[in-house]
Amino acid sequence: MKRAYLLILSLVVVGTCAAQSTLTVAPGDDLQAAVRAARDLPAPVTILLADGLHVLxxxxxxxxADSGLRFAATAGAAPVLSGGRPLTDWTVVDGVWETVLPEVAAGTWRPRQLWVDGQRATLARSPNAGFYRTAGVDPALPRRAFFFEDGQLDAWPDLADGLVTVxxxxxxxxxxxxxxDPVARRAELSGDNWWDLGYWSTPNRWYVEGLAASFDQPGEWHLETATGLLRYRPLPGQTPAGSTVIAGRLPQLVRIAGEPRVGIQAADLRFEGLTFAHADDDLPAEGRSDPQAACSVTGAVELWGARGVEFIGCRFTHTGGYGLGLRQGSQDCRVERCEFVDTGAGGLRLGEITLPRSAEEHCSGHTITNNWVHDYGRLYYGGVGIWLAHANxxxxxxxxxxxxxxxxxSIGWNWQRGPTASQRNQVLNNHIHHLVNGMLSDAGGIYTLGDLDGTVLRGNHIHDLFAHVTPDYSWGIYLDAESHGVTVENNLVYAVEDGLMLHNGAYRNTIRNNVFAGAADWLVWRAPGSIPELNEVTNNVFVVTQGSLYYYDSQPETASTWDHNLFWRTDGQELLFMDDSFAAWQALGLEQNSIIADPGLGWPPNLARVREGWPEIGLAGFDPEAAGLVGPAAWTDAPRRIRR
Structure with missing residues (x-):
């Protein structure tokens, strides 16, 4: 014990005063040892991290035992907690950088990601841009075997290093x-896709990574697992001496865990001004395919059975999965003014896909506010910016x-009327934009599932969501799978593939005081006639610029209250309600006090006009510019500097 204690003293500088105890940790010091030392110091204890890369x-x-512990940066510092390994021992062969990693050859390490000068490098890929398309599916193995076109794959000796994304x-x-099989042009995968290939789209898009034959472009890297040889083909201007290269190693950087079932939680920890980076992908040997939201993917930092933990002004970047996971039994935590960027899946995940068995296991009471989540889904395209499963x-x-x-x-888990623990969530004043981007489909700016009683979607500003062509829809607000108990109000949705989705059984929802404008295809897909309880859709503005007001349904639901709405069409074509005129629609008992009139919204929508409202239909004005980040200009202006 004495020897271990002396080791701790050699690694940290300890200072105490009447107010608090502090430990200062420099790069290369043992942070876990500092945590152990902090347990013996007078509370509160702050561990200060000096500037630089802290490789875990x-x-x-x-x-x-660490409840109340605080982690922060020393004055003016920007410390990085890294789960990666810096690579420095390079040789250059024909312009290619090479290094040998003995642990890879020994089977004890397989990095899945590489970052060079702060940018994600591309694992050797074919095709270099875009996708191949499946040329057919083997009916004997419809979830793992497909046919390809000539020249796309071959029986290369390093097939075990190949990784296919579908x-x-x-x-x-x-x-x-x-x-x-290059003769039959048939490829078989090590694990199953969640769905049969070709189920949602024929053909499927795919690409392959990790093969030596694909290592042909600047910015690509390749790992030969049999020998441990890692190669990188540099971008113009990069040199081994002048570049920082980090390979992924730890899938998880920090784990905070209590025992909520017996009333013991890790409580009141605080992290401020830190960067969490270089968490590798924990890909199983058989691969990974999920039903939705990259739901099996973990976070670089995770909390289980923790209460009152805070992350303030932190950065989560260069990860193989989600940036942060607030998992089972975590309650009353706060994530504020953090940036989530270059994540393998999404930004944050809350809760589980299985129901909590007790109140202690609920994931609840969290505040996720004033965070910037962008450039996510770099490995797992289905990752969600902020995903709440069973979390209330x-x-x-x-x-x-x-x-x-x-x-x-995304809010909720369980389709149709199955039990959920996803009630009373408040989604307020978020700015959600430039999503889907032609990559996937059937997405939402805000997406919901199932029983959500007491949930409110208010004041959100949603625009620029466009889907892939099969299926070619994504919705600004998407109440899916019998979503019910939701209030949708004061939202602005425009420049989207599609506007408002109710069709998949959404019922007992209130949709009021919103503006939906400018959908490429359909502005609204109404609920079906079979819903058990009625929706109320009132005091909204609907502006059609192209496509249709409603997705056609031969048996539209007409019992719900649709009234005091304003409709307009800008392209000179007749505004139809399904295939009917407005008068025929009113004859069904709908929209008795609604009007067709030019709202004066303009294009793109005039936000000042939205603030004024439309008293003629009882729509109170609201301010879309109140959505999004708040605080000093250096913080709020950062997203605007991104060019698209």
Whole structure:
């Protein structure tokens, strides 16, 4: 014990005063040892991290004994907690950088990601851009064997290093190659896709990574697992001496865990001003394919059975999965003014896909506010910006979510009328934009599932969501799978593939005081006639610029209250309600006090006009510019500097 204690003293500088105790940790010091030392100091204790790269030898473990501990940067510092390994021992062969990693050859390490000068490098890929398309599916193995075109694959000796990504409608799979028959042009994968290939779209888009034959472009890297040889083909201007290269190693950087079932939680920890980076992909040997939201993918930092933990002004970047996971039994935590960027899946995930068995196991009471989530889904295209599964009583507010391949915010888990623990969530004043981007389909700016009683979607500003062509829809607000108990109000949705989705059985929802404008295809898909309880859709503005007001349904639901709405069409074509005129629609008892009139909205929508409202239909004005980040200009202006 004495020897271990002296070792701790040699690694950290200890200072105490009447107010608090501090430990200062420099890069290369043992952070886990500092945590152990902090347990013996007078509370409160703050561990200050000095500037630089803090390479973690193992996942930092924190538990109930560390309750109240704080982690922060020293004054003016920008410390990075890294789960990667810097690579420095390079030789250059014909312009290609090479290094040998003995642990790879020994089978104890297989990096899945590489970052060079702060940018994600591309694992050797074919095709270099875009996708191949499946040329057919083997009916004997419809979830793992497909046919390809001549020249796309061959029986190369390094097939075991090959990894195929397959895109489905709203998800993607990452599955290792098992075999290739170049004569039959048939490829078999090591694991199953969640759906039969071709189920959602025929053909499926796919690409292959990790093969030596694909290592042909600047910015690509390749790993020969049999020998441990890692190669990188540099971009113009890069040199081994002048570049920082980091390979992924730890899938998880920090784990905070209590025992909520016996009333013991890790409580009141705080992290401020830190960067969490270089968490590798924990891809199973058989690969990974999920039904939705990259739901089996973990976070670089995860909380289980934790209460009152705070992340303030932190950055989560260069990850193989989600940035942060608030998991089972975690309650009353706060994530504020953090940036989530270059994540393998989404930004944050809350809760589980299985129901909690007790109140102690609920994921609830969290505040996720004023965060910037962007450029996510880099490995798992179905990752969600902020995903709530079975998670209740949370506030998701003033976040900016952009540049992902799927949904911005998703709430709920369990389709139709199955039990959920996803009630009373508040989704307020978020700016959600430039999502899906032609990569996946069937997404939502905000997407919901099932029983959500007491949930409110208010004040959100949603625009620029466009889907892949099969199926060619994504919705600004998507109440899916019998979503019910939701209030949707004061939202602006425009420049989207499609506007408002109710068709998949959404019932007992209130949709009021919103503006939906400018959908490429359909502005609204109404609920079916079979819903058990009625919706109320009032005091909204609907502006058609092209396509149709409603997705056609030969038996539209007409019992719900649709009234005091304003409709307009800008392209000179007749405004139809399904295939009917407005007068015929009113004859069905709908829209008795609604009007067809030019709202003066303009294009793109005039936000000042939205603030004024439309008193003629009882629509109170609201301010879309109140959505998104708040605070100093250096923070709020950062998303606007991104060029698209």
């Amino acid at each position: 030898p193992a996942t930092l473990q924190l538990g109930p 895109l489905h409608s709203w998800e993607s799979a990452r599955l290792p190659l098992a075999s290739v 009583d949370n506030i998701i507010s003033h976040n900016e979510i952009a540049d992902g391949h799927y949904t911005g915010i």
